[in-house]
Amino acid sequence: MSDPRILVLGAGGIGGYFGGRLAEAGADVTFLVRQGRQKLLEERGLRIESQFGNVELDVKTILASDAEADYDAVILTCKAYDLDDAIKTIAPALAPSGFVLPLLNGVAHIDILNEAFGRNRVLGGSARIQVTVTEDGVVRQLNDWRAITIGEQSGEISNRVETLKAMLDKARGVEVHTVTDIMQRMWEKLVHLATAAAMTCLMRANVGEIVRTPDGEKIFIGLLDTVSDIAAAYGYRPSSEFLETYRRTFSHRDSLYTTSMLRDIERRGRTEVDHIIGFMLQKASGTGLDVQTLLLAYTHIKAYEQRLAAGRLT
Template sequence: MKKSKILVLGAGGIGGYFGGRLAENGEDVTFLVREGRRKILAGQGLQIESPFGDAQITVKTILASETAPIYDIVLLTCKAYDLGDAVAAIAPAVSSTGCVLPFLNGLAHIDLLNEKFGRDRVLGGTAKIQATITPNGAIRQYNDWRTLTFGEQSGQMTPRVAALGALFGAAKGVEALPVGDVMQRMWEKLVHLSTAATMTCLMRANVGEIVRTPHGRAIFLDQLRCGAAIAAANGHPPSPAFMQSWEETFSQKDSQYSTSMLRDIERGGRTEVEHILGYMLEKAAKAQIAHETLLLAYTNVKAFEERRAAGRLS
């Protein structure tokens, strides 16, 4: 049986890990990377440091100028602020019957991808993993998070979703969940992520540090309910189990849980504020849902971006 041709945009924490595990299992995987990353991969292979087994894998790479419309599956794993360039890079690579499987935070990217490729050629997906590129170019996985959840926007369990489940499920160190309610799951993830980002960025602190303050837990849970109301207004009310789980998480005084957006701020980098907080802010305003804390957090991060652009962070 002919193997699917898989293209992975980038070889960072998400793309490098999951694409690398597919390549390790003998799948036909190519990484679309920049020249610098290509040289590293050519010299030392794709290195993975993981609780599920280290690996050093010889991988195929191409540059954007070398793409051809031959790929059956394109994994999109860029940061939200690079989405425009990423879509331009992968567009010439998707075959006439191919599909795009994005693993980005939030939901804002789905509309753009639908417009470019057509809704029936874009899957929904989320990735749960904590991994990064080390200074020597390896992909380091920090804990046992290794889950990919994906499915059709329509909710149908199609043969290609089942095939992707088998493909990822056979790879080492990957938990694959093909589902029939991926949009619900993406909305729920956005509720928790936007709540966490709102609070940690506004307070410049992790969950435990916020909860240990006199009013931190109450504000946290109020923001969680705000996010849930926004999701409900868009047809995806979070489940009671979801709400209970995150109410408990956002009540833990010893929690060290933080967010990538706060880490981006702390290192003086770019953020996904528009893709996460800006998106939720727009939906809240449209649904006429009170959103004062969300608005403060969004403005806080945008003010940081103004300082960063002016070179005034130090």
Template sequence: MNKSKILVLGAGGIGGYFGGRLAEAGQDVTFLVREHRQTQLQKNGLTIKSQFGDSHLSVKTVTSYHLKESYDFIIIACKAYDLESALDSISPAVGTLTTIIPLLNGIAHIDILNTRFGQEKILGGSAKIQVTMGEQGEILHLNDWCDLTVGEQSNEISKRVQLFTTLFAQTKGIQINAVSNMMQQMWQKLVHLATAAAMTCMMRANVGQIVRTPEGKQQFLQLLDKNAQIASQNGYPPSDSFIKSYQAIFSDPNSQYTTSMLRDIERKNRIEADHIIGFMLDKAIEANIECITLHLAYTHLKAYEQQLLS
């Protein structure tokens, strides 16, 4: 039986980790990268550092200029601000039977992908992991969990979803779940991200540092509740178990949890302000839900973007 051909757009934190683990497990993986990253990977290989096991791999790479053939699965693991150029890059690889799995934060990208390639080609996907790329291009797994959730937008468990999950059967430390409520899962993750990113970025601190302040826990839980209200007004009320879980996470004074958006700010990189906080704020306004914290967080992040331009 022929192996499924997998194209991973991006070899940064998310793409490098999940694509690297697939390659490590013997799957047919090619990374679609820019020339600089290709040169780096060809010279040094792909290094993963994780409590689930370190790995150093020789991996296949391709640039958009040389991308000619179609693939069975395309995993999109870029930042939201690179999505438009990313879609142009993968277009030659999208064949009649190609399935696209985006692992971007938020939800706004789903409509863009549906419009570009057709909803029938697009799965929902969500990665729960703290991972980043080090200064030498190594992939650094920063926490002790690694979950990947996939599903059809139509909420069925299709054969292609089942096939995609089997590709991860031999990967180290990855818990992959096929679900029948993918859009619900993605909205819940957006509630989580919009809360965590807004607070950690505004305060320039991790969760525990914020919670240890006089009003930090209260502010965290109030924003979590507001974001849950917004999701509910859009038809996706978070489950009780989700709310209880994140109430505990955002109340932990010893938590070291931070967000990739804050790490990007600390490195003076571009951020996904519009895709996460801006999107949630727009949905709040549409639902007539007042949330001053979202307004402040969005203004704060847009002001940071202005600093990058100066």
């Protein structure tokens, strides 16, 4: 297939970074944004700060009210709690033969998107990147993670997957992988995220700060094993390579690694706790696994939400 016209929902961290890199490489990219973000992009451009090269781009933008069914691919990068609204927003913009590439955390969104658009119009996708948006709108990459993994739910390597890979291969500061087992990869990422988010949010600390406590590493690795066992109960046991990688990651005494969920809490924002940790707790029901640490983390974050809603955070 020829290079698709791409619509990126939002120009925040993930959408701004990968969409911006595609635009920098010459792809036909438009960002569907809110009015405030549109105004900032028109005035200052899309700005990316990264060890792989800074860039300031003039980019095309539209508002939801401007959307027409012109786009061959929609890259969906919303937060999980905005998914229902996101579906309503992108539906009018998607061409009749168009498809959606979601880069959301977790896996729960796949069934929702399949129901909305049809399974054959929804790719599986996963992004491994630490990125944030500064107060003045700069997309800032926080470390050297820059990978995007895509695949068909059916397991085939289709023409559209190969086309996206070729486009992303041209983009600076991006590593792209096409796989035949995307749901396995997405479950593995969910294991990683559920473990990391639960621990960093429960302890309000980064990985290194947790590991340097007397029992932090033991608790961290124990939770990784538990969450891995939950995934295994649904046919997605993480690979030995994955487990080895994250046992090292969650044992690094000098690590500064934190999670977007903790950053959401620290800025007094909403979190994806139900989509990530809550989802894992639901899946653990009936397995007989000891999920006390996961339950404590979930309750801790839900209590934070209660305080946030009541205006009792200072």
